[in-house]
Amino acid sequence: MHEQIEISTEYITLGQFLKLANIFESGGMIKGFLQDEGAIVNGELEHRRGRKLYPGDVVEVENAGSFIVAAE
Structure with a gap:
């Protein structure tokens, strides 16, 4: 099962998405x-x-899980 992460814009960059999903503590990580x-x-x-x-994209991060981008 994918955890949904909602965005309020047309798209989000992968780096911003990983930060929004609280997978990592900092941009450097x-x-x-x-x-x-x-x-x-x-x-x-x-x-x-x-x-x-974009909404509907699926991001998988090893040891953190699977996430789907969703529109607000």
């Missing part, structure tokens, strides 16, 4: 995690913090 391991976005490995996420 997010940057390091994405550079080293990456996150799975819609089934594809992603290392870019600036990757745009």
Whole structure:
């Protein structure tokens, strides 16, 4: 089951999304995690913090779970 994270804008960047989901404590931790391991976005490995996420996109983070982007 995916945890829904609501956004109030048209899109959100992957870095902002991970911060909003409270997976990491700081932007530096997010940057390091994405550079080293990456996150799975819609089934594809992603290392870019600036990757745009839209409602309906699924983000999977190892040891943290699976999240879906939802519109408010």
